[in-house]
Amino acid sequence: MALRANRVRLGIFFVLIMGIFITGIFWVAGGFSSPVTTSYACYFGWSVGGLNVGSTVEYNGVPVGSVSAIEIAPDGRLVKVVLNLEDDKFRVDDTIVASLFFTGITGLQDINLESLPDSVERLWSEDQLTFESDMPVVPVRSGTVQSVASGLNAVFQSMAQVDMKELNDQTIRALTRMNDLLDSVENDSVAVRLSRTIDNFDAVLVTYNDLGNELTAAIRDAREDAEPIVEDLKEFTGELDNLSEQLNMMGADLHNTFNVTNSILQEIRELLPNVNRLLDGFSGGYRGEEIWQ
Known part of the structure; x- marks a missing residue:
């Protein structure tokens, strides 16, 4: 009986030690703390296919947050994308512009943030919306796919006008x-x-x-x-x-x-x-x- 009791105590001790060890690793890795984030909204007038909840938000290629929601805007025409940006990594100012970019040949897309001069045209900024946004707005600009599609459309219209x-x-x-x-x-x-x-x-x-x-x-x-x-x-x-x-x-x-x-x-x-x-x-x-x- 004494031998069996010692084995039970040894097993309990081993389990406690492993639990403390795993908990310590999780705590050191930051598992018990979540970063402080601020939510921003982007409004797109074209397809956001390939962008998913949880997609990465990057600033010039450096991850600074993630996409937390994708939904239809209150006007029923634009697509609202909610960005959660980590405050200790990135701060948004008036020069920041968002755009979509492909991450590979799979068709998945992420959000890229850039600091651009005022001469670059911004779309659907807060003063351009026909409704009031419930969170700060980051204006957007057309990405590569949108620019190519727009260019082809302009070419076809020009060709249609030529005799x-x-x-x-x-x-x-x-x-x-x-x-x-x-x-x-x-x-x-x-x-x-x-x-x-x-x-x-x-x-x-x-x-x-x-x-x-x-x-x-x-x-x-x-x-x-x-x-x-x-x-x-x-x-x-x-x-x-x-x-x-x-x-x-x-x-x-x-x-x-x-x-x-x-x-x-x-x-x-x-x-x-x-x-x-x-x-x-x-x-x-x-x-x-x-x-x-």
Whole structure:
């Protein structure tokens, strides 16, 4: 009997020691204390699918709280998301803006808080609501998905306003005119003419070089023979005449080239206003609220 009683006491002692040990670990880990939090409300005008109660609230990637409730706002249109933020980790001021962001490929979303300048547009702040919020409001801005959706919507609206048939017809006319201009050029096209002009210019340079050598030799032998100098000068004068004619031909070829280029540029200038009207349609900003307006 005494042995059995000792075993019972030993078991009770062991259980008490383990209980005290587990309780101490739980207490050291902060299990008996909950952080002091403050609740804030965010109002979204688009889907919050993937955001759940308990989702993390982060400030620039650092956890500072969690989502405690998701419900319909009093106006029946906006979605109210309640954030519980730990006071010892984070304080909200007028620069804080909330947005949704995906946490991975699973489609789950969290809330990210950022401190942004006043130039960044804020949506559904407290003074923009049509009802009175029961807690402090953190304004929101569109996330990546909302910006992409808004941008696509703006692109489709801009394309709908453009007369694509007229633009297509004008483009075809311009291209047809350019083809006619190119067809009107002789078979030895502008490139061939320029090549010929360059070849002629090279020949002139070679001639000048030869004449220079001959003139140097003539001057060196001037005292012995004057007639070769006169003949060389006459030949030099003739070569200058030939050079003048070749330069005139070069100028005429360049003039024709500039005329053809000017005609092509004129057709392009007639096309540019229509392209500009299309580009003006794409210049609208990407705003999250456009989805609901």
